[in-house]
Amino acid sequence: MTVAVITFGGSNCDRDAVRALGHVGVDAERVWHEDGLPSDADGVVLPGGFSYGDYLRAGAMAAHSPIMNDVRDAADDGVPVLGVCNGAQIGCESTLTPGAFTTNASARFQCESVHLRVENADTPWTAAYDVGDVIEIPIAHGEGRFEIGEERYDALVAEDRILFRYCDADGNVTDRANPNGSRGNVAGILGDRETVAVMMPHPERATLPDLGRSLDGQGVLSAFV
Amino acid sequence: MYNRTSPKRLLLTTAHYDSMTTYTATVTVRLKRGVLDPEAETTKRALERLGFELDALRSADQFEVDLDAESAEAAADRADEMAERLLANPTIHDYDVEVAEA
Numbered sequence: 001m002t003v004a005v006i007t008f009g010g011s012n013c014d015r016d017a018v019r020a021l022g023h024v025g026v027d028a029e030r031v032w033h034e035d036g037l038p039s040d041a042d043g044v045v046l047p048g049g050f051s052y053g054d055y056l057r058a059g060a061m062a063a064h065s066p067i068m069n070d071v072r073d074a075a076d077d078g079v080p081v082l083g084v085c086n087g088a089q090i091g092c093e094s095t096l097t098p099g100a101f102t103t104n105a106s107a108r109f110q111c112e113s114v115h116l117r118v119e120n121a122d123t124p125w126t127a128a129y130d131v132g133d134v135i136e137i138p139i140a141h142g143e144g145r146f147e148i149g150e151e152r153y154d155a156l157v158a159e160d161r162i163l164f165r166y167c168d169a170d171g172n173v174t175d176r177a178n179p180n181g182s183r184g185n186v187a188g189i190l191g192d193r194e195t196v197a198v199m200m201p202h203p204e205r206a207t208l209p210d211l212g213r214s215l216d217g218q219g220v221l222s223a224f225v
Numbered sequence: 226m227y228n229r230t231s232p233k234r235l236l237l238t239t240a241h242y243d244s245m246t247t248y249t250a251t252v253t254v255r256l257k258r259g260v261l262d263p264e265a266e267t268t269k270r271a272l273e274r275l276g277f278e279l280d281a282l283r284s285a286d287q288f289e290v291d292l293d294a295e296s297a298e299a300a301a302d303r304a305d306e307m308a309e310r311l312l313a314n315p316t317i318h319d320y321d322v323e324v325a326e327a
Binding site for chain 2: 056057060064093099100102103104105107145147148149181
């Protein structure tokens with residue numbers, strides 16, 4: 001199983017992702033976006049970073065890199081695809097996933113550990129958890145506020161496509177526990193298929209024991225095992 | 226000037242059908258009404274700190290695109306597609322296109 005971690009100009013969490021995936025037993029390698037997606041890729045990670053300097057909107061430029069056509073085809077074939085942080089922004093900009101991640105309500109870049117409540121444990125990304133579990137994973141973004149029209153939001157809820165919501169340490173989903181003003185405290189969602197997911201928090205930063213923080217991100221990355 | 230929202234103006238500029246004309250398409254991208262604009266809120270507060278009185282402030286991105294086209298409408302169509310595919314994000318943005326001869 002080799003997962004392609006796609007490096008765009010300005011990606012900076014690609015190495016972290018490869019290392020974290022290796023820790024959970026997933027063979028992964030970085031792939032430069034201009035080289036195209038290897039035909040034997042068994043999974044795809046769109047990593048965090050600041051692709052193209054966040055010009056125009058975070059993720060807007062990378063979303064139109066030709067490799068994203070490969071990623072879309074792979075996703076349609078059922079290959080698991082995970083977008084993290086800038087990768088989540090790219091996922092939404094490329095319409096792999098619905099909605100948009102835009103400027104934090106605080107108008108500030110926020111780098112902190114947050115709590116997430118698992119909303120749907122019946123997906124590859126959350127199979128390691130139970131519904132209602134509270135996990136701790138860091139965020140680091142300036143444009144992480146999830147926005148989507150009301151009808152489409154209601155559809156997401158009805159289709160059980162919300163993976164995680166920001167919550168407090170006790171699992172209460174409150175405005176106070178919402179770090180960026182996301183609609184419905186949404187931190188991660190599914191695409192049309194449950195094998196496609198994006199999330200603003202960084203599971204690869206909560207996976208390696210030597211970082212001395214939560215290991216709660218391992219469950220998400222284990223989807224590729 | 227050809228404004229997307231006032232088609233009557235088209236008549237003024239379609240006389241140049243016989244050859245390519247250079248136009249400037251101005252694409253203005255705004256957040257949809259009701260979508261929070263934290264940068265505008267911050268700017269508003271900064272203006273208030275400077276002593277200005279204001280009720281609201283909205284921000285927008287504006288792109289000026291020079292392009293050759295057979296007509297103002299063709300130029301507007303192309304700029305429209307640019308907005309649809311890249312310049313705006315339909316989830317959060319509205320946009321409009323105005324075209325004038327460069």
